[in-house]
């Protein structure tokens with residue numbers, strides 16, 4: 001109902017010499033029209049690979065989507081040909097990456113790079129595309145747009161380049177914007193400006209945003225709905241207020257405890273003890289068990305399923321299972 005993106009039981013695997021990495025291991029999530037969904041989790045939890053799977057950017061033969069479905073606006077993206085996918089990518093679904101320098105072509109002028117999708121997807125003439133590119137540079141808050149259009153990427157600051165990436169991403173009026181850590185490389189003031197811009201764009205155009213971050217401050221500011229990932233799995237999800245007020249999964253509780261609080265001096269910031277497990281050594285269990293203060297016997301031997309734990313909130317934790325209590 002009203003879902004623009006529906007990911008169901010997605011599995012994305014990588015074959016390595018040491019074995020298969022289940023980077024995304026049976027995850028489901030929805031993004032409704034006009035909604036911002038944040039995927040949050042530590043490094044290596046599978047956030048980026050989820051986004052790359054939606055974009056059809058998983059490279060074979062080592063990487064492959066091994067199962068599940070990704071429906072966008074009613075269409076199963078995994079069943080589309082490369083060409084059909086290319087038509088959707090950059091047009092109806094656009095992505096902003098963490099490092100703009102790696103996505104921009106260093107030898108092409110900024111204006112030309114903004115013009116490219118406008119000519120390819122919107123079929124604008126060169127002249128019309130240039131005019132629109134200059135407008136877009138202004139729309140993302142960069143002054144002297146014409147001069148910027150004629151500059152090369154290395155002549156711009158990191159914050160400006162990220163604005164250019166946003167200009168490219170919004171140029172074709174996408175229905176879904178995927179932003180993978182879009183502000184991580186930027187200082188806090190610029191970070192806030194970029195997030196404001198994304199929110200404003202969402203409100204004006206009713207675009208949905210799938211925002212990937214490890215920063216709960218960003219989640220608090222941006223999300224309608226939050227999906228917490230750990231070791232390739234969704235361990236908790238819910239409406240942002242509900243989840244922040246009453247996190248159920250010990251991992252989410254740990255993440256929230258380790259979030260710095262603005263205007264409050266904290267002598268030592270809490271961090272969750274231990275490390276994310278080696279993706280090649282996962283055994284049937286709760287993957288968080290050896291970092292969890294509430295670990296029970298069952299957590300070491302059986303994987304908890306994601307279940308409703310109140311309101312819209314779901315958690316995958318034996319603490320909320322009657323079966324667990326029977327085993328203690």
Ligand SMILES: Nc1ncnc2c1ncn2[C@@H]1O[C@H](COP(=O)(O)OP(=O)(O)OP(=O)(O)O)[C@@H](O)[C@H]1O
Pocket residue numbers: 014015016021022023024041042043044045046047048049050062063214279
């Ligand atoms: N090409 C690859 N080959 C093998 N394993 C990979 C490959 N790409 C990613 N992985 C593994 O998949 C898992 C998930 O990676 P992913 O980049 O999605 O994590 P993430 O949550 O986005 O972390 P980060 O914030 O560091 O980007 C990790 O264990 C990673 O090592």
